[in-house]
Amino acid sequence: MDIETRVRRRRTGGDERGLIDLEAFSPVAHVPEPSSRGPTLERLLDHLDPALDGRLPPNAYVHGPFGAGKTAVVQALFDHLGSLSTEQGGAFHTTTRASTAPVPSFVTVDARTADSEFGFYQAVLDGFVSDAVPEHGVGTSELRERVHDQLSAATVGVVVAVDHVGEPGSLSADRLVELFASLPSTVAWLAVGRDPPAEVSLTEYTARSIRIDRYGRQALVDVLTTRADDGTARRVLAYDHARRIAEWADGNAHHALSAAFVAADRARADDRPAVSEADVTAAIRAVPRQSVSLGRVLALPENKRRVLASVAALDPEERTSVSATTEAVVADPTVELSASTVRRFLYELAEVGVLERVQMETTGKGRPPSRVEVRFPVTVFRRLTDRQ
DNA sequence: GATCCACGGGAATACACGGATG
DNA sequence: CATCCGTGTATTCCCGTGGATC
Incomplete structure (x- = not known):
């Protein structure tokens, strides 16, 4: 597969002046051809191979550490396979490929947002049919029946x-087993999570587990330089800088991209065409080591994100206790919530x-009291939410 | 009219400390 | 000395209400 030429990138404007395209480094944007994950793609494809002959593959569990590219790989693969799908809503669609066997549908669900029984059925059905699926007004049991019938x-x-099974705030593996049990036998599933298979009861129902290892140093450098290559002769991120970030990130692509993003943001703010040494230093300092995935942060409901933005803007003296933080956040006119809700949010977000x-x-x-600390890259969070 | 879920509020519980008690 | 108690704060837990949607 030709990665370099097939990486497409959504342009977000501002480039007319030759500014750096920050989107390139977004740790939550996944490219159609994830670089350096070839062997992993192969293994997943092997597993899903029966699908290409019109048969259902067995259930499986994909696991690997934070930032190993699990989401990127699975998403890319399912997008590709989904485009081959010949059926939708039970009805056949004309296929562009002549004389191929009918292929199953491929649906992805994010357990971060589909975090209730209702939400799960909603997401599954929404991924399967093209019609709109109700988000309110219909009971969970009715939706369950609808999903069952359709599938x-x-x-x-x-x-x-x-995706993201077993993360805090997501559907748990146990819960998921129950939910899958309510689906018909026309369904096979692929759970994706961080926990090793031995610790996940869900693997009792899978035929195999597929491990995705963290990125090696050079692979991570490749991820960064591939993303940094904007298609012109211009190199936003010099090789040495990419290498330094990769070294620091220690195999975590999310952290590496976040740091690259912050560095690029600094350069962009100064109207410089490329990242400097100082940018990298500052960026590395700005991304917390114990950072949680920005995907998880961005998946939070609007009001919680507002509270987070507000907390992130506070001085340390205003965050010396949950109560003090609550007061300061309530004083922020962009947050229109009562003190008791803000307080509860703070505890929940810490949870x-x-x-x-x-x-x-x-x-x-x-x-x-407890001091309140932010556990995600604030700059990246701000830039990514500003655009929405 | 029914449903889900976000809010808001408050009750219940946990924890830390100093002082009283056995 | 060990334990209990009262006070003050932090944290968790729970449930009713209402908005948005079907």
Whole structure:
């Protein structure tokens, strides 16, 4: 596969002046041909191979550490395979490829947003049929029946990939097993998560587990330079800088891209065509080591993201306790929530790791408060939300 | 009219400390 | 000394209400 030439990139404007295209480094944008993941793609494709003959592949579990490219690979693969699909909503569509066997449908569900029973059925059905699927007003049990009926009618079958299984705030593996049990036998699934298979009960129902290892240093450098190559002679990110970021990121593509993003943002703000050494230094410092995935942050409901943006803008002195943080956030006119909701949000966000509560030394009176820390790259978060 | 879910509010519980009690 | 109690704060838990949608 020719990666370099097939990487397409969504342009977001501003490039007329020759500014750096930040989107290139977005850690949540996944390109159609993820670089350096060839062997992994092959293994997944091997597993899904029966589908190309019109048969359902067995269930499987794909696992690997944060930033290994699980989402990128699975998404790319399912997008490709989905375009081959010949059936939708149980009805055959004309296929552009002559004399090929009917192929199953391929549906991807993100357990971060489809985090309830209702949400799961909603997402599965939405990925399968082209008609709009209700988000309210219909009961969960009715939706379940609808999904069951629709998927049963699929003559070849449906392969459902569920990404981000078992993350805090997502559907748990146990829950997912129950949900899949309510789907007809025309469905095969591919669960994707970070936990090793031995720790995931869901693997009792899978034929195999497919491991995706973290990126090697050179592979990560390739990811960065491929993304940095904007198709002209201009190189936004010099090789040495990419190498330094890759070294720091230690195999985590999310962190590497976040750092590259921050560095590029600095260069762009200064109207420079390329990232400097100082940009890289600052960027590395700006991306927290224990950062949670920005995908998870961006998947949060609007109001929680507002609260996060507000928290991120506070001075450290305003974040010395949950109560103080609550007060400061409520004072922010962009947040229109009551204090008690903001407080609850803060605790909930800490629960899923997007924020972190750090115990303060005891003050003598009452239970000691917790300082509130942000656990994601704020600059990237801001830029990505500003555009929406 | 029915449904899901986000909000808001408040009750219940946990924790830390100093002082009282056995 | 060990334990209990009261006070003050932090944290968790739960449930009713109402908006948006079908």
